[in-house]
Amino acid sequence: MGLGLAWGWAAATPFQIEVRMLGRPLTSSQRKTVDEAMTRVSSLITSSFVPVQVDEDARACDRALPAVHELARHLIIYVNVTRLGRDLYADSTPCDLHDGTYLPIYALIDLNSTGLNDLSHADLLDTMIHETLHALGVGTLWTSDTRVSISGDQDDTRFIRKVGRTYYYTAPRGLAAYRALGGQATPGIPLDPDAGHWAGNAVCSEILSGTAGDYTGRVNPISVLTLAALQDLGYGVNLAAASAFRLPRHACPVD
Numbered sequence: 001m002g003l004g005l006a007w008g009w010a011a012a013t014p015f016q017i018e019v020r021m022l023g024r025p026l027t028s029s030q031r032k033t034v035d036e037a038m039t040r041v042s043s044l045i046t047s048s049f050v051p052v053q054v055d056e057d058a059r060a061c062d063r064a065l066p067a068v069h070e071l072a073r074h075l076i077i078y079v080n081v082t083r084l085g086r087d088l089y090a091d092s093t094p095c096d097l098h099d100g101t102y103l104p105i106y107a108l109i110d111l112n113s114t115g116l117n118d119l120s121h122a123d124l125l126d127t128m129i130h131e132t133l134h135a136l137g138v139g140t141l142w143t144s145d146t147r148v149s150i151s152g153d154q155d156d157t158r159f160i161r162k163v164g165r166t167y168y169y170t171a172p173r174g175l176a177a178y179r180a181l182g183g184q185a186t187p188g189i190p191l192d193p194d195a196g197h198w199a200g201n202a203v204c205s206e207i208l209s210g211t212a213g214d215y216t217g218r219v220n221p222i223s224v225l226t227l228a229a230l231q232d233l234g235y236g237v238n239l240a241a242a243s244a245f246r247l248p249r250h251a252c253p254v255d
Contacts, residue, residue, distance in 0.1 A: 012048035016074040017041065017132070022064055023081035024113045033121055034079060037128030041136070044227060047236035049074055052105055052150065054096060061095035062108050076106035077135050084112040089119075092131040094140055096150040101234050102157075105150065107135035126219045130207055137233045138208060138226060139196030142169070159232060160195055163187055167195040169229070177228035181247045189225075198225065204252035206245060211252070221245045 017038040026034065051073045058067040064080045084091065090111045094104035109131045119127070134140050141147055142159035149155075159171040168188025169175070175185045183189065183202070190199035192210030200211030207220045208229075221243030230237050 012050045013073055015042060015045040015047060015049050018074045018076045020076060020078045021081070022066075022078055023111075026081060027117075029121070030116070030124060033124045034128055037125055037132055038077070040125075040129055040222075041132045044222065044230065044237055044241050045136075045235050046238050047234075050098065052098060054105060054150070056096065061106075062093070062110075064110070065095075065108060068106065072105050075104060075136075077132065078106070078108045079111055080108060081111045081113050081116070083114055084110060086114055088112055089127045090131045092134040092140070094135060094137055094146075097141075097148065099149045099151050099153060102141065102147045102149055102155045103234055104135065104137060104141075109135055120217060122218050123216055126207070126212070129219065129222065130212060133208060133222075133226060133230075134196070136230065136235070138229050141233060142195065159229075160191060161188065162195075167191040167193070169198075171229070171232035173228040173231040174225060177224045178247075181223075181225065181245070183247055201252065202247070204248045207243075 019034060019038055051071050054068045054070060054072050056068040059065060064082065065078055090109060092107065092109040094107045096105045097103060098105055109128070144154060144156045144158055147155040147157065159169060160167050161170050169191055170188040174189060178185045178189045190202045191197065192199050194210070197210035198206055198208055200209050203209045203225065205212060205220045206225065207222045208226050209220070212220045223245035224239060224242045227237045227239055227242050
């Protein structure tokens with residue numbers, strides 16, 4: 001990772017996402033959907049972004065990325081349209097992280113070109129919101145080995161623990177939100193085996209459920225649970241922007 005320091009004259013700015021496209025060109029309607037997803041996620045965040053100098057060689061974070069030598073004034077998300085295979089809509093990762101807060105400075109979303117033109121507006125929007133939340137750190141910055149700042153400092157905060165064969169989310173804001181929804185958060189919120197999504201059988205169709213992709217033809221709800229996970233990471237959030245959501249009482253609905 002490249003050295004980065006916030007410049008004294010570069011004041012913090014309102015949170016925005018700057019999209020930079022790579023790979024196969026999108027259609028105009030697909031690009032509008034990408035921008036719509038970024039706007040939706042940006043509406044969740046009330047904290048500011050501290051500008052930081054980034055000096056990274058090409059491929060430093062991923063082989064698809066160009067060199068980055070600039071003062072980043074907003075969160076930069078590269079969206080790379082590329083072949084990922086048939087079983088994956090997209091994938092995402094934060095890259096360099098701010099010193100002190102360990103929040104992303106820039107990130108990458110790989111969007112699968114295979115089958116992309118078959119996705120409806122709702123399905124592409126749902127996919128991009130899901131991946132953008134990962135790019136912000138939900139599910140991707142929950143372990144200490146991922147929380148390394150641009151200057152090389154490491155944060156030992158852990159957001160998950162493993163009990164037996166199951167991973168649980170244990171950070172306080174998320175736990176409080178889950179309990180407020182009626183969940184039994186002992187020893188924590190159940191996670192999928194990848195430890196980066198809410199367990200599908202616990203939250204069903206929530207935007208960051210491990211089974212969110214099973215609910216097609218609509219945009220899955222961004223619940224207070226996911227907003228609380230953003231708070232645990234250190235973001236200020238707009239709780240009024242959360243979608244209406246209830247935990248399932250029994251089995252997940254079939255649609």
